[in-house]
Amino acid sequence: MTTAILFIGGVLFLGQVFSSLFEKTRLPDVLPLMLLGLLIGPVSGWVHPADFGRAGEVFTTLALIVVLFHSGVNFKLLSLRGAMGQGALLATAAFAVICSCVAGLAHGLMGLPWLVALVMGAILADNSTAIIIPLLDKLHMTPKAKTVLFVETNIVGVYSIVFALAFLGAAAKGDSLSARGLALTVLQSGGIGVGLSVIAGMFWMCVLHRVRGLENAISLTFAFVLLVYGLSELAGGDGAIATLVFGILAGNMRLMKRLWLKKFHLPALAFNRAEKSFFEEIEFIFKTLFFVYMGICLRVGSVWPVLGGLALVGVKLLLRAPCVNFCLSAGVSRRDCALLWATCPNGLVSAVLAAMAAQQLPQGGAALQDVISALIFFSVIVTGLMSLRIEKGGLLWAGRFFSRHAGTEPAGPPGAQN
DSSP: OHHHHHHHHHHHHHHHHHHHHHHHSSOOTHHHHHHHHHIIIIITOSOOGGGTTHHHHHHHHHHHHHHHHHHHHHOOGGGGSTTHHHHHHHHHHHHHHHHHHHHHHHHHHSOOOHHHHHHHHHHHTOOOHHHHHHHHTTSOOOHHHHHHHHHHHHHHHHHHHHHHHHHHHHHHHTOOOOHHHHHHHIIIIIHHHHHHHHHHHHHHHHHHHHHTTSTTHHHHHHHHHHHHHHHHHHTTSOHHHHHHHHHHHHHTHHHHHHHTOTTSOOSOOSOOHHHHHHHHHHHHHHHHHHHHHHHHHOOOSOSHHHHHHHHHHHHHHHHHHHHHHHHSOTTSBHHHHHHHHHOOOOOHHHHHHHHHHHHHOTTTHHHHHHHHHHHHHHHHHHHHHHHHHHHTTOOHHHHHHTTSSSBOSOOOSTTTTO
16 A cells, blocks of 8 residues: 555656656657556556556546546637637548548458447547647747647547547447437437536536635535536436536636626636636646556557557548648648648547547457557657657658648748747
C-alpha cells in the first residue's frame, strides 16, 4: 500500500514537470507519461492491468466524465463566430472522410466487424483539444487560420464523442449494422441524455448561487455531474453525451440567457474562477494517471499494433490533405494550410474512448485499444515535428499541394504573421 501511495504521488509530481516542459517546448506530456506506464508495465512487469481489477473500469469511466464535462465547459459558442463556416465545413468533411475510409480499411485489412471498425474510425478522426489549443500560442499562423483550427478541433471532438459512443453502444448490444438502427440508437440514447442534461443544467445554474454558501460547495458540482451521468444511464440514455451537453450548457449560460432565456431568473450564470480551477486540477490528475494506466495496459508482444498505429497516422494525414485544400478559402495562405493539415494529434478523448471499447467489446476491443494507443503516441510526435518543420520553411511539397483553393501569398519568415 505504501509503495502504491508513493507511486501515485511520484506520477502526479512528474506529470506537473512534464506539463511545465510542454509550456517551453512542443513535447506534450502524453509521451513521457505513456512511456512511464510502458516501462513499469509491459517492459519490467512490475504492474499488470489485472492488478487494477474492476477499479480500472471505474477509473476509465470517471476519466471520461471529467474530460467530457471540462471539454463542454471550455466549448465557448461565442468564440466560434470568426471562422465558423470554414471551421465547421473542415470538421464535417474531415470527420466524414476519415471515419468512413478508416472503418473500411479496418474492416478489410484487420477483419474487424463493421461497428467496431466504425468505432475506430470515429476515434481516429478526433483531434486533441488538450494538445492543439496550448499549441496555438506557439504556432506562427494568422489569426484567421488559428480560429479555423480552434473551431475545427472543438467541433470534430464533439463528432468523435457522439458517433464513437453511438457505434460502441450498438456494437456492445450486438445490434446489426443498419442506418435505421443506428439512427434510432442515437436518437434514443442521445435524446434522453440531452433532455436530462438540459433540465439538470437549468436547475443547477439556478441553485448554484445557494450551493456556494455551503461547506465544500465546489465538490458538490462534481458530485452533481456524476449524478447526471448516472441518472442518464439508468434512464436508458447516454451518460457521456449528457455529461458533455451539461458542460456546454454550464459554460455558455450567459450567452443562452441573453439569446433565449431573458425571462428566466438565473442568478449564477457561470462558474467562478475557483470552480474552474477545481475542474482543471481534477482533469490534470485524471489525465496524468490515465496515460500512465494506458501505458501499463499496452500489449507489446506483437509489433503489428505498433505498425498499424504508425500507418494510421499516415492515412489520417493523407485523407486530411484534400479536406484542408478544398474546405478553406483563398484568404488562407498555403503555409497556414500546411500547418492546419499537419496539426491533428489524437489525445485523451481518443485514449478514454479506446479504453471503453476494450472493456465493452470482447471481440476486437483490445486490438483496437492497442492500435489507438500507438496512434496517439506517433500522432503527437508527427504533429510536433511537422509543424516545426513547416514553420522553418521545410516540407515545401506540402505547401505546393495546397494551391487549388488556398491562397498563394508568401507567408514570410516564421513569426512574421503573429
